[in-house]
Structures are given as structure tokens and as C-alpha cells.
Amino acid sequence: MASGPSSAEANALEATSLAKSFGTTRAVDRLTFTLRRGEILGLLGPNGSGKSTTMKMILGILKPDSGSAKVYGRDVLTDPIGVKEVSGYVPETPQLYEFLSGVEYLDFVGDMYGMGPAAKKERISQFLKALELDGHENDMISGYSQGMKQKVTITAALMNKPRLLVVDEGLNGLDPRSAKIVKDLLRELAREGVAILFSTHILEIAEAICDRVLIMQRGNLLAEGTPAELRRRAGMPGSTLEDVFLKMTGTEDLKEVVEALTR
Amino acid sequence: MKPAKVLKISDVLVKSQLRSARSGRFSASFLNRPAAVVLVDAIAFGVSAVIVSRLVAFFPSIPGFSLATIARETLIFLPALLPPMIFVASLLFELNVSSKFAASDTLNWLPVSQSEYVTASALSICFIYSILPALAFGVTLPIAGSQGLLPVWVLAALLSIVALFTGALLVEILRATLNRVSTSAMGRARRGALFVRLAISITVIVTFQFFFNPLALLGLLTLFSREAAASFLVPFLWPSSVVREALDGQALWLIAFAGLSVGFAGFMTWAAVRVRSRFWSPSPVSVTVSHGEYTPSSGALQGFGFSAVESALIRKDLKGLTRRREMVPFLAIPFVMTAAFLLPQFTGVGGPRGPSSGAAGFPLLLVGGIFALIFSSVSIGQEGKAIANIYTLPVTPRQYLRAKAALALTFALAATAVMVVVTSVFLGLGEREILSALLLAPAVAVEETFIGLGFASRFPDFSERPRPRFVKPVGMLVAFPTGVAIMLASISPVIISLVAGSIAVDIGSIYTILMAAALIFSVAVSLLAYRWARGGIANLLRELGV
Numbered sequence: 115m116a117s118g119p120s121s122a123e124a125n126a127l128e129a130t131s132l133a134k135s136f137g138t139t140r141a142v143d144r145l146t147f148t149l150r151r152g153e154i155l156g157l158l159g160p161n162g163s164g165k166s167t168t169m170k171m172i173l174g175i176l177k178p179d180s181g182s183a184k185v186y187g188r189d190v191l192t193d194p195i196g197v198k199e200v201s202g203y204v205p206e207t208p209q210l211y212e213f214l215s216g217v218e219y220l221d222f223v224g225d226m227y228g229m230g231p232a233a234k235k236e237r238i239s240q241f242l243k244a245l246e247l248d249g250h251e252n253d254m255i256s257g258y259s260q261g262m263k264q265k266v267t268i269t270a271a272l273m274n275k276p277r278l279l280v281v282d283e284g285l286n287g288l289d290p291r292s293a294k295i296v297k298d299l300l301r302e303l304a305r306e307g308v309a310i311l312f313s314t315h316i317l318e319i320a321e322a323i324c325d326r327v328l329i330m331q332r333g334n335l336l337a338e339g340t341p342a343e344l345r346r347r348a349g350m351p352g353s354t355l356e357d358v359f360l361k362m363t364g365t366e367d368l369k370e371v372v373e374a375l376t377r
Numbered sequence: 378m379k380p381a382k383v384l385k386i387s388d389v390l391v392k393s394q395l396r397s398a399r400s401g402r403f404s405a406s407f408l409n410r411p412a413a414v415v416l417v418d419a420i421a422f423g424v425s426a427v428i429v430s431r432l433v434a435f436f437p438s439i440p441g442f443s444l445a446t447i448a449r450e451t452l453i454f455l456p457a458l459l460p461p462m463i464f465v466a467s468l469l470f471e472l473n474v475s476s477k478f479a480a481s482d483t484l485n486w487l488p489v490s491q492s493e494y495v496t497a498s499a500l501s502i503c504f505i506y507s508i509l510p511a512l513a514f515g516v517t518l519p520i521a522g523s524q525g526l527l528p529v530w531v532l533a534a535l536l537s538i539v540a541l542f543t544g545a546l547l548v549e550i551l552r553a554t555l556n557r558v559s560t561s562a563m564g565r566a567r568r569g570a571l572f573v574r575l576a577i578s579i580t581v582i583v584t585f586q587f588f589f590n591p592l593a594l595l596g597l598l599t600l601f602s603r604e605a606a607a608s609f610l611v612p613f614l615w616p617s618s619v620v621r622e623a624l625d626g627q628a629l630w631l632i633a634f635a636g637l638s639v640g641f642a643g644f645m646t647w648a649a650v651r652v653r654s655r656f657w658s659p660s661p662v663s664v665t666v667s668h669g670e671y672t673p674s675s676g677a678l679q680g681f682g683f684s685a686v687e688s689a690l691i692r693k694d695l696k697g698l699t700r701r702r703e704m705v706p707f708l709a710i711p712f713v714m715t716a717a718f719l720l721p722q723f724t725g726v727g728g729p730r731g732p733s734s735g736a737a738g739f740p741l742l743l744v745g746g747i748f749a750l751i752f753s754s755v756s757i758g759q760e761g762k763a764i765a766n767i768y769t770l771p772v773t774p775r776q777y778l779r780a781k782a783a784l785a786l787t788f789a790l791a792a793t794a795v796m797v798v799v800t801s802v803f804l805g806l807g808e809r810e811i812l813s814a815l816l817l818a819p820a821v822a823v824e825e826t827f828i829g830l831g832f833a834s835r836f837p838d839f840s841e842r843p844r845p846r847f848v849k850p851v852g853m854l855v856a857f858p859t860g861v862a863i864m865l866a867s868i869s870p871v872i873i874s875l876v877a878g879s880i881a882v883d884i885g886s887i888y889t890i891l892m893a894a895a896l897i898f899s900v901a902v903s904l905l906a907y908r909w910a911r912g913g914i915a916n917l918l919r920e921l922g923v
Contacts, residue, residue, distance in 0.1 A: 170921065176767045177920040198771040209765040211693060213700040217671045224673075225689030226770040231673035238671060252667040254700070 126151045126278050126309030127172060131181035134167050134333075141167040143333040144181065149278075149309045154300060156324030157313040160363055164333040166206060167315040169280050172311070173203055185278050199227065202276030204284040208263035212256035216247060216266050219255060220273060227274035234273075241269040244299075245292065260287035268296060272303075279303065281312045287317065297323055321355040331363050378492045386489065386497035391504050414504060419513035425515030433519050448524040449624055451517050456536040456616035460544030462509050464585070465713070467502065467548040492650045499545035499649070503538075510537055512816065514561045529623050536616035536635075539642050543613070546645040550652045551585050555702065557656035575699050575708070582709040583716055612641040618923065666700075686772055690780035697759065698784075703845055707755060711792040715741065741800040742814055742868055743861075745793025746821040750860040753785040753829030757917070758837040758847030765921060774915040781833075782826055782910075789822040807878070813871045815894060820899035821867050825860050827906035832856035834913030839922070867899045 134142045142164040149155045157165045170176040173325035174194030182189060188196040193317050211219055217238060224234035228371045242248045245265040255263060264287045271279060281300070285293045300323055304310055314320050320327055329336040329344070337344055341355050348358045391411050433444065514534050521530035554579055607616070615638040622631040678688035698704050718740045760767065767777065797818050801811045836852025838845070848856070865872070870891040877884045884891075 173769060175765070175921045195771045195773060198769065203769045205765065205769070209762050211697070211763045211766065213697050214693065215666045218666070218696070221671075221674050222689050222693050223766075225685050226772060228685055234673045235671065251671065252669075253665050351813065 124150050126153075126186060127311065128184045129172060129181070130166070130183070132168060132171055132178050132183060133180045134143075134164075134171060134176060134178055135188055140333050142171070142178075145330075145333070145335055146181075147328055147335065148339065149311055151277075151309050152304050152307045153325045154304050154310040154312055154323055155338060156320040156327035157330065158317065158320055158359060159313075159330035162332075163330040164168050165330055166282050168330070169203075169282050169311060169313065171187055172197075173201055173280055174198060175203075190310045200276060201275070201278045201280060202271035202274065204264075204271045204279075206266040206282045206286065208260075210255050210263060210266060213254060215254055216258070216262075217242070217251040220269055223270045223273050229274065237275075238269070238272055241272065245269060245295065261292060261332040264288055265292060273332060279308055279309060279310045281310065283313065283314060284312065285316070293319075317354070317356040318358055327355070329359060329362055331340075336362055378490065378496065379824055382489070383493050383497045383500070386494065387504070388499040390498060390501035394501070394505055394765035396840070411504065414507060418507050421508050422511040423514050426518050429516050430519035430522075433523050436916060444520065445524055448520045448526055451520055451889045452526065452529055452533045452624065453617050453620045455513055455517055455533045456540040456620065457614055458513060459510060459541045460547065460613055463502065463506055463541060463544035464547065466506050466509070467545075467551075492646075492688040493651050495546070495549050495649045496646065499542060499549055499646075502545040502548055503541050506541075510534075510541055513537065525818050526624075532623055533620045536619055537639060539638055540613070540616045543642050543645050545644075547585070548648045549649040550645075553649070553653040553656040554581055554585075555705070575705060578705040579709045579712060582706065583712045594879070612637070615641060636727045683779065684773070684776060687780045687783070690772070690777065691784050694756070694780070694784050701759075704759065710751055711744055711795075714744045714747065715796070718744070719799075719803075735746050741796045742818055742821075742871065743864055745789050745794045745818055745862045746825040746867075747861070748792045749785060749789030749822045749825035750829045750856065750864075752788055753781065753826045754833050754853065755847035755855050756781045756830065757833040757914075758839055759843060759845070761839055761841045764837075764839050767918065768921045772918070774911065774918050777918065778830065778911055778914050781830055781914075785826045785829065786823065789826055790819060793818045793822045807874075810871055810874060810889065813868075816892065817868050817871065817895060817899065820896060820903070821864050824867065824903040824906055825864060827903055827910050828860050828863065829856065831906055831913050834910055834917045837917065863902055867895055867902070870895050875916055 125148045129145060129147050131144045131146055132142055133140075133144050133251070145164070145168060147155075157168065167176060171178045172185065172190065174190045174197050177191070182191060185197045186200055188200070190197045203226065203344050211222070214222065216316070220238045220241075221234060224237065238251075242251050245268065247262060247265055247269075250258065250262060258266070264284070268284060272282075279300075285296060288296060297319065300310055300312070304325075312320070312324060324341070326338070326340050327344065328338050337347065339347065341358075344355070344358050344362075345351055345353060348361055350358055350361065388411065391414070395411070395413070459652055516536070517532060517533070521533075615634050618634040619631055619638060620629075622634055674689065675693060678691055679685065683691065698708065757764075797811075797814045800814065832852045832855070833848060836849040836856075838847055838849045838852075840846070846853075870888065872886060873891060874884060
């Protein structure tokens, strides 16, 4: 009888006691979690809770003060290039070379991953069409709308067929049609075995596409589980993930805030 | 125009310049306040005045030096000196705002008139670069004082401030003109239009540098008139003429030139407002760089030993050079420097006219090196916020360094080759100096490239607003004198040979030894600088600055 993969093999990402401070601010405090292959893990939390810092540490963009992260067995501290070779990253704000055209930028990214001409062409054509960027691919990115820049960023993150995709507020600026395409794309990628770490402030989206969610607050892990498990744990069966989130982060009583703003 | 509003805008522009490269935790620091600029100016003024006052005591004992002549010439020269200085400083630090931010500048939608903005911006430029007049005033005060010319010094200082403001207005005119040139390639422009835009932009900068350089203009005019009275036709020299007439006791001419100076400042303000009103276009950039079907990039550069990653980085930076408005001033540097060095040679201002001894042309040998130093110093910071790509993509520090060095070296060696030819052919270097230049100039370009990359990796400035600087001011302040000092040491055989030739001393026997020592020095510096740059880049790419 064939046995299933061991936990180390099944895990795409293992973060152990990750910690990071900026000055006196503890951005992430000994965070431990795993992400399995083919799983979409939602990273939720209020502004400044440490989501983006966590994602950057996992990808080797920021150096943890302590702790470690392994992506498919590659330690981000000792092999950051190896981690980047198997990962794709969609940052919160598109940071593109705006003097390049969309297609030139994607070609540049393809070269960075060592892709051959045929592979680049196939991948770029496929995504330009799917994300409805064709017709603008030869325009300089500086003239793109926010949504178009986001589509280029998403395409760039998928150029090398990553095995781990890290998406930080990846649907920002997308129109509803494009957002739906990306959500479906993420689900399809997960089905193909890609592990996805996904942060968002739109909890309906998290509820719709995430297999599991982590709720962070002030750099700490507040709760972890499937949306159903979290509802049960919060004693709020039948409520939305938004209600659970607001209760867990202690921000459910917003009436006073709204009244102060309208005064 | 409301003066209070002008001062407020100016204050904001100065603060945004001071704070653009600093993180939030320093926001309360004294260094972030305009008062810090005043303090630095006061220190610069005081220190330079004390040093020169000590030196002045020695002047009378040096044969051939007449302090009275020096006092007269420095006071006359003072107001003419500042506009070109402001122009060169602005070329490096003021004219490189990207079109993206020029278009989204808050002032475009606030109720601010063009005249208010232009005046405020010119005032902020004067304030930011006020260390230049502070130093000049400190140097000239003891000299003037020693000759009982303090009232004339006060007059010269006041006129220098007028000239400084006029120079800042010139920068505003150039800024608006370059904006017009870059917007000419907007819309559905083709790739060729981008090259045309680049060529026009460089031409505009060099032309401005020439036609608004008082020395160049005076030289040109005297070529035809052969009379010093030609200065009457150069408005930027009118403040100097006021000082000259004050020294000569010509009250009528003094009043006339003073009126002309103030009138010229008024005219420049009007012209700057008109040019900005007419040419400023806050429309977004939309350029189509190709109309053909996508063809994957070729591996042509890989034939030169570069990896696919390095080739892609080089191609990316090359495209940035030709397409980004903020990079144009850096490409213009060799042209501006060459013009600045050559003009006195051919116009006769500051020395005998026409092709002269090689000594006069040796500064041209520095052009390639200075270009390499500046170009490589800004090569990392110019990535701006998009540097995040380098952190997310699998790029090693070695690949990054090789790509940056390759592009900087290509341009620097090209500039060096042109300079060696120009210096050798047009300025009459001897055979020995030509041979030295052929050996040393490329070595200088290499060492300066790695020195620049070392500073670029340790002092990068990725901020894009209000005006990108690419390298932190402290980095540039240290890099430039360091690079130039090393450069001078490397070409010392040429300098020694030229000096020896001018005083009829034969150094033939030791020249070969000097050359060998200089080459060994240059190679050693290059290797050390390479290691320093590699360490800097490895450290930089370890973690993205937050």
C-alpha cells in the first residue's frame, strides 16, 4: 500500500518562530505556521498586524531577527535565491519598471527566471489574453491604470510557474471581472498543487477562496483554522467571517467610531 | 501673486527636499528643518572667512601677488560666478523629477498660480544651494576687508543674491522646456520618438549651458568685438558690471547697470512664468514603444560573456537611460563638461585663445572618469521603488554588480575614447602625453566605475519624490572628492610631465617609472574598489530597506 507524503514533503512552507522588529516596534512575534501543497492559506489582520512583513520574510526580502522559514525544504536564510526560484510574489503595491512596456517587463522577469524564448512567449501570450491586457502590451507601463499594473504584477508572479505563490492584497485595483478571473485562477492553481499564501482585507474573498485562515494582530497569531472552525471557536455559528474577525480582533464595536466621524 | 503663499510653497519645497531621503523617525530632527540650512551656511561662511583671513596675511610676502588686484577681480567675478554654479548643481539634482510625479504634483490641482509656483520654486533652489554663496561670501570678505572695500563687498553680495535668483529662474525655464520636449513623445509615439526626445533634451541642456554661461558668452562676443565693453551685451554680467563701476567710481554707469540687473531679474521671472504656463503639461505619459508582435529578447549580450540575468539587467537599464526624463541630465554631463573645458580654450576667456599647450587640455582627460564616477554612483538609486523587483527575483549580488558595471563602463569608455581624441588632436598633447592618456584614461574609467558603484551601493537613495537624487547627499559629497583625488593621483604622470614641460625641466628618465607606478596604483585601486562595491551590493541585497 502506497503511503502518503510525510508532513515535511507535504508542506510547501514551514515558518518557525519568525520574528521581526523595526526599532522598538515588534512587527512579527515568533510566528509559526505551515502551508501545505495545493492549499490556499488566508492571512488576515488589521493594518499593521504584520502580514506583509511575514510574507517578505518568507520570500527572503526581509531578514528575520530570529526564526526560520523553509520553502519546499529550502531555507530562506541560507538559500534565498533558491526560494525565489520556486516562488512568485504579488506585492501590495505594484513596483514595476515604468519605462518598460508591459511585455518588455514580463520578458525581463522571464529572463530573471532563466526561461527560454519559447517558454516566455507562450507564458506571456497566455496571460496577456487571459487578463485582457492585449492591445496595451506595447505601451509603457507608466501610462497604465492601477488595475492594469496589478495585472502585470500578477502575470509576472506566475511567469515561472511557481510552486509557492505569495499574494499580498493581490486584488487591489482590479475591476470585478478581472478580480473574478484572478480568484478562479488561484483556485485552479491550488488544484494543480501550487501552495498559495494570500492576504486580503476583503473577508468575503478570504471566505470564498481560502481553505484555512490565520488571523494576526500586532505581530501575533490570534487564531488559525478553517472559516467553519473559527466560527465555532468564536461561538458565532452562522455568522460571516467578517463578524468573527471583528470579534477576535476586538474591533466589533464600530458604532462610536462612525458617530465620531459623522459628528 | 501673494507673497505669503509664495513663501509657504517655498518652505514646503525646501522641507520636502530636506526630508525626502530620511525615514519617519527623524522627522523631528533639527536636520529636517530649513534652519539647519541656515546653520550650515553660517558655519561655511565663518570657516571660509577665518581660513582666508589667515591666508590674506601671507599674500603680501609672495612675489607677484597683488592683493588689491585679487580683491578687485574676485568682487567683480562674484555675481557672475553663481548662475553657472547653480546651473551645474541643478543639472545633477533638480532636473531629474520623473514625468510620473511631475504629472501628479499636488501643486497641479491646488489654487496656485504659475507665477507663485515659479517664484517659490526659484526661491527654494536658492535656499537649498545657499551654501555656494555662503562659501563665496566667506572667501571674499577678508580679501575685500583687507583693501578697505567692505561697502563694495556688501554691494557685490547683494548683487550675487540677485544673480543667484536669476540663475534659479533659468533652471525653471529649462525645467519647463525639458517638460515640453518630453511631452512631445506622449500619445501614441513610436520608439524613434524616444531617441529624438533624448537627443533634443541633451541639446537643450548643452545649449542652455552655453548661452547662459557668462564666460562663454563674453568669450564669444570678444571673439568678434575684441573689446571688453562686450560685457554690456551679456545680461548675466550686468551685476558684475555694477561692482566694476562701483570700484571705478562711475556713479552713473553704476546706477544704469544696477537698473539693468534688476530689470533682467524681472524679465527672467516673467519669462519663466510664461514658459511654464505655456509648456507645463500635467498629462499622463502614454507611449507605445513598439507596434510589432512580441519577440522574446535576443541573447546577443550573452556572446560577450554575460548570463541571461545580467543581459536582461543591462537591457533594462539601457532602456531606462533612453526613455526616462530624469536620466537625461546624467547623459548630458560629458557634453556639458567638455563644453565647459573647451570654451575658454577657443574663446580666449581666462587665457590665450586657440589651441594651446596640452596643459590646458588635461582636464578633458578627467571627463571620462568623472562621467564614470557620477554615472555609476547613481546607477543603483535610479532603480527607485522598483528596486523591490531585484529583491523578489532570483538575482545574485555578483550578477547585479556585473550588469551595473558593464553599462557604466561602456558609456565611460566611450566618453573616454572621445575625450582622448579631442584632447590629443585639438589641444595638442605631445606624443608622450597621448601615449599616457591612452593607457591611463581607460584605467581611470574602470577605477572610477567601481568607486562609484561602491558609493552607490552604500548610499543609495530610492526615493522618487519630490525629486529623485539616486544617491544620498552625504554619499555624493564624499564620493566626488574621493573619486577626483584618486583620479588625479592616477593621471599624475601626465600632470607632472606637463608641469615639467612648462618650466623646461626634462623628466624623461623617470617618466616611465611614474607611468608604471600610476598604472599599478590604478589597477590596485580598481581591485579594491571592486571588492568594496561587491560587499556593498551583497549587503544591500540582503534586505529591502523599509
